[in-house]
Amino acid sequence: MRLRPPALARAGARTGPGARTRGRTPGGSLTGNLVLLATVVATVAVLLAGFAGWRTARSNAEAQYRERLVRQAAVLSVAPNLSVLLLDQAQRLTGATGVQVAVIAPDGQVAGPSAGAVTPADRDALLAGEDISTTAVLGGARVLLEGRPARDGAVVLTQPFTEVDAAADRIRAGLTLPLVAGLVGAALAGALLARRIARPLVDAAAVAHRLAGGERDLHCAVHGPAEAREVARALNTLGAALEQSEGRQRAFLTSVSHEIRTPLTALRGFAEALADGVVEPGQQEEVGRILLSETERLDRFVTDLLELARLDADDFHITREPADLDALVRETARAWTQQARRQGLDLRLEHPDEPVTAATDAFRVRQLLDGLLANAVRHTPPGAPVVLALRRTAEGQAELQVRDGGPGLTEDDVRIAFRPGALRDRYAATRPTGTGLGLAIAQRLAERLGATLALRGHGPEGGAHFTVTLPGEG
Numbered sequence: 001m002r003l004r005p006p007a008l009a010r011a012g013a014r015t016g017p018g019a020r021t022r023g024r025t026p027g028g029s030l031t032g033n034l035v036l037l038a039t040v041v042a043t044v045a046v047l048l049a050g051f052a053g054w055r056t057a058r059s060n061a062e063a064q065y066r067e068r069l070v071r072q073a074a075v076l077s078v079a080p081n082l083s084v085l086l087l088d089q090a091q092r093l094t095g096a097t098g099v100q101v102a103v104i105a106p107d108g109q110v111a112g113p114s115a116g117a118v119t120p121a122d123r124d125a126l127l128a129g130e131d132i133s134t135t136a137v138l139g140g141a142r143v144l145l146e147g148r149p150a151r152d153g154a155v156v157l158t159q160p161f162t163e164v165d166a167a168a169d170r171i172r173a174g175l176t177l178p179l180v181a182g183l184v185g186a187a188l189a190g191a192l193l194a195r196r197i198a199r200p201l202v203d204a205a206a207v208a209h210r211l212a213g214g215e216r217d218l219h220c221a222v223h224g225p226a227e228a229r230e231v232a233r234a235l236n237t238l239g240a241a242l243e244q245s246e247g248r249q250r251a252f253l254t255s256v257s258h259e260i261r262t263p264l265t266a267l268r269g270f271a272e273a274l275a276d277g278v279v280e281p282g283q284q285e286e287v288g289r290i291l292l293s294e295t296e297r298l299d300r301f302v303t304d305l306l307e308l309a310r311l312d313a314d315d316f317h318i319t320r321e322p323a324d325l326d327a328l329v330r331e332t333a334r335a336w337t338q339q340a341r342r343q344g345l346d347l348r349l350e351h352p353d354e355p356v357t358a359a360t361d362a363f364r365v366r367q368l369l370d371g372l373l374a375n376a377v378r379h380t381p382p383g384a385p386v387v388l389a390l391r392r393t394a395e396g397q398a399e400l401q402v403r404d405g406g407p408g409l410t411e412d413d414v415r416i417a418f419r420p421g422a423l424r425d426r427y428a429a430t431r432p433t434g435t436g437l438g439l440a441i442a443q444r445l446a447e448r449l450g451a452t453l454a455l456r457g458h459g460p461e462g463g464a465h466f467t468v469t470l471p472g473e474g
Helices: 006-014 017-024 030-077 084-094 120-127 161-212 226-276 281-312 325-342 362-379 411-416 422-427 438-448
Strands: 100-104 132-138 141-150 153-160 321-324 346-350 357-360 385-392 398-404 452-456 465-470
Touching (some): 030 153, 030 161, 100 120, 120 132, 120 141, 120 153, 132 153, 141 161, 153 161, 161 226, 226 281, 321 362, 325 385, 357 362, 362 385, 362 398, 362 438, 411 422, 438 452
Parallel strands (some): 346 385
Antiparallel strands (some): 100 153, 132 141, 141 153, 452 465
């Protein structure tokens, strides 16, 4: 049977097919949104390009026709003996493109089909030697007008705007296909881009749902854009951490079950013996002591479990204020001296001759030292030392040490020492053990104090060496 934390179990209950559908419906899928966005952007770009092309098509057509008129006017202006008699020939030179010609004689007389478009001002400017490039009205229709001075007078050419409009329409018609092709191409490119971006995220979401559903040993393929690859790597890390955490949880629950079952079995056995009246009167006192010992053992274990839970709770308060650590270690040493002597241990106190203070919670520091000393006293054989030391580091931090002359720890022991029950399970058959939670409580308590708790497997006395580093008073 697979064990799942309650939070994950609830998450799994919310991440079924229906939950996934409900989570996706309000905002739509990422692929759809990206395709829609690309299409909208392409449409806006096409509309802007079309609008600009629509506007420039007419101006380009007008420029082309006006340039043609300029060249024709320039040719006619250098013709010798330009006069009214040459109008038919000039008209034939301009071709059948709707261009009409007017000739201005030196005396100001205007003749020709486009004479009605020439204003007196235009006439006077041309006769004065100026070029004319403008628009005019001829027969109720707008025309392009280009005039150039000639050797004898001037020449004027006009082009109806209907020709310009027709040319502009042809240009605009040629723009339609490229614009539509650009729109379709942008939509397709958006679809491909959306697939490339969304596919890794969809795969990652599927793995996340399976993790929430309780599956483990999953691997999310790392591909796609950098952000999607980062999500995949984070999911893989999360999956490995969940698997490791749940493995530890199962091992811890197994250890807890074993630890509780042992005293409960003893309690039940002796209670049944007392109820059945099979305990002889002379053994009742011994049975009572056993029952009391097992009850105290069970109480210590439950107390440690509750302490671990309290350390992880948000309402666990730390009161930081200047604390005299020298007085604290003296008091702690006095409290543990008698117990150390009863077990034949040599409890030593090392401290400087000057005050050592730190901004911390003195009550919690004492609780931390008591836990470390209890661990040291339990594992130190008679005649060996247990040392409680205080010193000020070169960086101005306060450092507390608890060292013992016990068997010490291996490097692998140090790596797992602060896991609940890890060392107890490893050495239950060879060393004295407690509840297996003391070092885990000490580490959590140090973290709450803003301190660091370091462990070396072998110190100067040969056994374990714990170091608690507290920040200075400032």
